[in-house]
Amino acid sequence: MLTYCLRRLAFSVPVLIFISFAIFLLMDMAPNDPTANLPMSIPSETRAQLREALGIGDPLVTRYLLWCKQFFIHEPLNWLSDLTGLSFGDPDRLRVLSWASRAPVVELIADRLPQTLWVVSLSYVIGILIALPVGIYSAYRQHGWFDHLGSFISMIGYSVPSFFLGVVMIVIFAVKLNWFPSVYDTTLTVTGWDSLLAQLRQMVMPVTILALYNAAQISRYMRASMLENLHHDYVRTARAKGASERRVVLAHVARNSLLPVVTVIALGIPQVLAGAIITEQIFKINGIGALLISSIQSGDLPVVQTLTFLFAVLIVLFNLLADIAYGLLDPRISYD
Amino acid sequence: MPPVFKHIPLAALSVSAFTTAAYAERGAQGDLNLIYWQAPTLLNPYLASGPKDSEPASLVLEPLARHDETGKMVPWLAQAIPTLDNGGIAADLQSITWVLKPGIMWSDGSEFTADDVVFTANYCMDAESGCQMTAKFTDVEKVEALDPHTVKISFSKPKPYPYAPFVGLEIPVLQAAQFADCMGPNALNCSAQNLAPIGTGPYQITDFKPGDVVTYDINPHYRDGDKPGFAKVTIKGGGDASGAARAVLETGEFDYAWNLQLDPQVLAQMKSAGKGQVVSSFGTAVERLQVNLTNSAADLGDARSTRDGGAHPFLADPRVTKALSLAIDRSTLIDIAYGDAGRPTCDVLAAPAIYASGANDACLTQDLNAARALLDEAGWTDTDGDGIRDKDGVSMTMLYQTSVNPVRQTTQDLLKAWWAEIGVAAELRAIAPSVFFGGDQSSPDTYQKFYADLEMFTNFFPGNDPEPYLNNWACTAIPTPENGWSGMNVPRYCDPDYDAMLAKLGNTVDIEERIAISKQLNDMLMQAGALIPLVHRGEVSAHANSLEGVRMNVWDSELWNIADWTRAK
Numbered sequence: 030m031l032t033y034c035l036r037r038l039a040f041s042v043p044v045l046i047f048i049s050f051a052i053f054l055l056m057d058m059a060p061n062d063p064t065a066n067l068p069m070s071i072p073s074e075t076r077a078q079l080r081e082a083l084g085i086g087d088p089l090v091t092r093y094l095l096w097c098k099q100f101f102i103h104e105p106l107n108w109l110s111d112l113t114g115l116s117f118g119d120p121d122r123l124r125v126l127s128w129a130s131r132a133p134v135v136e137l138i139a140d141r142l143p144q145t146l147w148v149v150s151l152s153y154v155i156g157i158l159i160a161l162p163v164g165i166y167s168a169y170r171q172h173g174w175f176d177h178l179g180s181f182i183s184m185i186g187y188s189v190p191s192f193f194l195g196v197v198m199i200v201i202f203a204v205k206l207n208w209f210p211s212v213y214d215t216t217l218t219v220t221g222w223d224s225l226l227a228q229l230r231q232m233v234m235p236v237t238i239l240a241l242y243n244a245a246q247i248s249r250y251m252r253a254s255m256l257e258n259l260h261h262d263y264v265r266t267a268r269a270k271g272a273s274e275r276r277v278v279l280a281h282v283a284r285n286s287l288l289p290v291v292t293v294i295a296l297g298i299p300q301v302l303a304g305a306i307i308t309e310q311i312f313k314i315n316g317i318g319a320l321l322i323s324s325i326q327s328g329d330l331p332v333v334q335t336l337t338f339l340f341a342v343l344i345v346l347f348n349l350l351a352d353i354a355y356g357l358l359d360p361r362i363s364y365d
Numbered sequence: 366m367p368p369v370f371k372h373i374p375l376a377a378l379s380v381s382a383f384t385t386a387a388y389a390e391r392g393a394q395g396d397l398n399l400i401y402w403q404a405p406t407l408l409n410p411y412l413a414s415g416p417k418d419s420e421p422a423s424l425v426l427e428p429l430a431r432h433d434e435t436g437k438m439v440p441w442l443a444q445a446i447p448t449l450d451n452g453g454i455a456a457d458l459q460s461i462t463w464v465l466k467p468g469i470m471w472s473d474g475s476e477f478t479a480d481d482v483v484f485t486a487n488y489c490m491d492a493e494s495g496c497q498m499t500a501k502f503t504d505v506e507k508v509e510a511l512d513p514h515t516v517k518i519s520f521s522k523p524k525p526y527p528y529a530p531f532v533g534l535e536i537p538v539l540q541a542a543q544f545a546d547c548m549g550p551n552a553l554n555c556s557a558q559n560l561a562p563i564g565t566g567p568y569q570i571t572d573f574k575p576g577d578v579v580t581y582d583i584n585p586h587y588r589d590g591d592k593p594g595f596a597k598v599t600i601k602g603g604g605d606a607s608g609a610a611r612a613v614l615e616t617g618e619f620d621y622a623w624n625l626q627l628d629p630q631v632l633a634q635m636k637s638a639g640k641g642q643v644v645s646s647f648g649t650a651v652e653r654l655q656v657n658l659t660n661s662a663a664d665l666g667d668a669r670s671t672r673d674g675g676a677h678p679f680l681a682d683p684r685v686t687k688a689l690s691l692a693i694d695r696s697t698l699i700d701i702a703y704g705d706a707g708r709p710t711c712d713v714l715a716a717p718a719i720y721a722s723g724a725n726d727a728c729l730t731q732d733l734n735a736a737r738a739l740l741d742e743a744g745w746t747d748t749d750g751d752g753i754r755d756k757d758g759v760s761m762t763m764l765y766q767t768s769v770n771p772v773r774q775t776t777q778d779l780l781k782a783w784w785a786e787i788g789v790a791a792e793l794r795a796i797a798p799s800v801f802f803g804g805d806q807s808s809p810d811t812y813q814k815f816y817a818d819l820e821m822f823t824n825f826f827p828g829n830d831p832e833p834y835l836n837n838w839a840c841t842a843i844p845t846p847e848n849g850w851s852g853m854n855v856p857r858y859c860d861p862d863y864d865a866m867l868a869k870l871g872n873t874v875d876i877e878e879r880i881a882i883s884k885q886l887n888d889m890l891m892q893a894g895a896l897i898p899l900v901h902r903g904e905v906s907a908h909a910n911s912l913e914g915v916r917m918n919v920w921d922s923e924l925w926n927i928a929d930w931t932r933a934k
Binding site: 060064068079123132141210320 | 400412416492494495496497499500550555560572574576577578580602604611612615619638799800801802803804805810822825826827833834851
């Protein structure tokens with residue numbers, strides 16, 4: 030198992046390097062200009078000077094290698110010195126800086142991560158907690174009223190876009206009823222009951238929307254997987270042995286049905302971290318998703334490059350984790 | 366309530382006058398929440414990407430003089446506006462001398478002096494710094510401190526309007542001590558300084574998350590002991606204009622929302638919730654059609670959209686552009702797409718009011734018959750019966766491009782329909798703003814390459830001197846392949862008379878004469894059909910009913926007088 034993991038990790042290094050170069054190349058070929066958003070009154074010569082100061086005129090390979098050096102060498106060294114308090118090498122080494130804010134990209138991401146993790150990962154957890162029982166029971170009572178209701182709600186969760194649902198919720202719960210705020214306050218720090226309550230109130234609407242979507246998706250997988258397993262011979266055997274229905278469904282069928290669902294859940298996690306771009310935009314959560322979208326709009330290449338690369342890392346990583354989980358859950362699968 | 370209140374006579378007028386004064390106590394108004402849906406990303410206006418950054422910075426950084434809400438210059442860090450009469454401007458017009466107010470402190474407690482002003486000038490004039498305000502320092506030869514409170518700016522040639530450096534929102538004074546290590550190429554890498562500049566303004570930055578939120582508290586060394594009223598200010602970013610408007614007008618979570626260019630009906634409906642009001646102010650911005658006077662046919666190759674490629678087959682005829690302009694119903698366009706944020710105009714120099722020509726106002730009323738007659742007169746008739754006019758095998762079909770923006774696409778649709786009525790066809794195109802307004806040499810879709818017949822965007826000039834703006838249409842400002850498609854003369858208009866008149870403007874000091882020449886230049890552009898002005902655009906913001914003291918200002922920062930803002934009791 031360990032050798033398998035190490036081998037897979039070693040393989041992922043060239044894959045990631047290739048991905049990072051491909052992203053860089055794509056960004057470079059896209060017609061984009063970080064000075065495009067400047068007011069019209071700023072003359073072209075000034076824009077040209079600014080582009081030069083940002084280093085846009087340098088050859089592609091130089092810029093790519095510079096990014097690699099800053100991201101793979103300087104950033105880890107900085108992180109290490111922050112962590113240990115020791116200094117490694119030149120403390121003034123250049124970090125990956127955003128073109129729009131001139132701040133280190135890693136710090137921008139660190140600013141944005143808490144709200145994305147809070148809102149999006151909580152909605153993922155809640156979504157899973159809803160999806161599994163719903164999927165199991167819907168399959169067990171296939172064509173029953175619960176199954177129909179479950180299917181109906183998942184269809185809504187799947188098909189109604191969050192930019193519509195989000196605005197409807199704001200109009201009802203923020204404008205008419207005044208229960209929840211429509212703008213997420215990222216400066217809020219939880220220090221006591223009041224602030225905890227405020228934090229929960231501002232999370233209710235975005236978490237509900239995202240949880241509904243996640244639950245809809247995962248419950249359909251769970252239901253399908255359960256239906257497939259319910260008709261297997263081992264289920265009849267378990268019943269023949271005199272096992273209780275509860276034991277048959279939960280210990281035998283559900284456990285076996287979880288296998289493909291675990292893969293779906295694991296592969297969905299990178300998307301969680303990539304943020305829910307639209308929901309973040311509607312509730313002004315300003316997490317990772319909002320950072321990515323605003324950077325694309327302003328042609329902020331270093332931020333887009335770093336973020337997309339981090340997503341690539343997460344996808345490769347969670348693919349590996351899904352494979353490992355598979356091996357652990359299914360004794361028939363062995364990687365050695 | 367202070368005890369002195371008892372001695373005030375109970376006449377209603379004086380009581381109400383006094384209540385304002387009684388509340389004018391530093392920090393007594395609590396918290397103020399503003400929403401800038403385009404989030405600030407950088408708080409150094411010299412490197413910033415527009416008002417979304419420089420306005421939040423204006424709470425901290427201040428210039429020597431600002432413009433008030435009527436566009437008038439008011440001294441800010443300076444004692445008075447230098448003029449020829451008070452000797453602040455030299456008789457040869459080659460220098461201007463600013464005298465600073467005494468006793469002004471930076472928020473870190475150090476003294477503000479003329480050296481800071483000199484430093485800031487040198488900081489921006491360094492070509493390697495990436496400073497975006499270099500145009501403000503055009504012809505500046507030297508900036509020197511005569512004594513700790515006097516700054517002299519010398520120009521290399523006589524400057525009839527010497528108020529470009531250090532007047533207005535975009536060119537405040539930076540603290541020399543803080544930015545000392547940020548000269549030249551280091552300017553862009555000074556993250557800590559650029560994200561949290563130290564200033565002389567009413568507030569200081571306590572926390573800034575780029576692209577998300579800025580929080581401020583009171584600058585303890587602010588010069589006026591009774592101000593500012595609000596103790597804490599938060600500027601939140603993110604989302605879109607309608608979400609920002611909703612947060613002020615419908616839910617009341619925020620006190621002020623900036624830049625609300627929204628469908629007029631949507632805004633009116635939100636306003637009816639009764640929680641806030643919409644304010645607008647008109648500056649110099651005009652949404653206009655740029656007419657390509659040169660041929661943009663693709664088969665011309667490198668000569669495409671250049672004067673070498675020849676004149677446009679029909680748009681170079683002023684009768685045609687006049688007909689296109691007459692076919693537009695500007696009032697209807699504004700009702701549908703702009704609401705409070707627009708007024709019809711036929712001049713590209715529509716403001717300040719003293720500069721508005723008004724000689725071209727015939728286009729304000731739509732007249733389809735007159736438009737058809739003009740086209741007939743120019744020889745364009747529908748010979749092949751396809752509904753589109755033609756002449757010598759050339760059909761009047763135009764490619765009409767602009768940036769992606771709901772208001773602009775609505776405008777495109779309306780204009781296309783009106784032109785169809787006079788027998789002119791338009792093919793519409795919307796390009797992503799970062800491409801359209803970008804300077805990417807390899808992209809065929811930039812507004813400067815102008816591989817189309819018409820294009821639409823807004824331009825404006827900051828402050829109230831139109832000379833740099835009118836320079837945009839000089840022959841030398843035409844974008845060409847040779848100059849890397851730079852320059853703002855997008856219509857490729859070139860008239861020696863216009864250039865001669867521009868030169869005259871550059872040497873004229875008398876304000877009345879400057880106004881007369883500016884109007885004449887505007888009229889020349891209009892009569893040549895180089896541009897078709899559509900809408901004089903205003904800035905629209907909203908504030909809560911409880912917020913008092915807002916003097917919406919398009920000439921400077923909207924937050925220019927934030928120190929005076931109070932909460933109604």
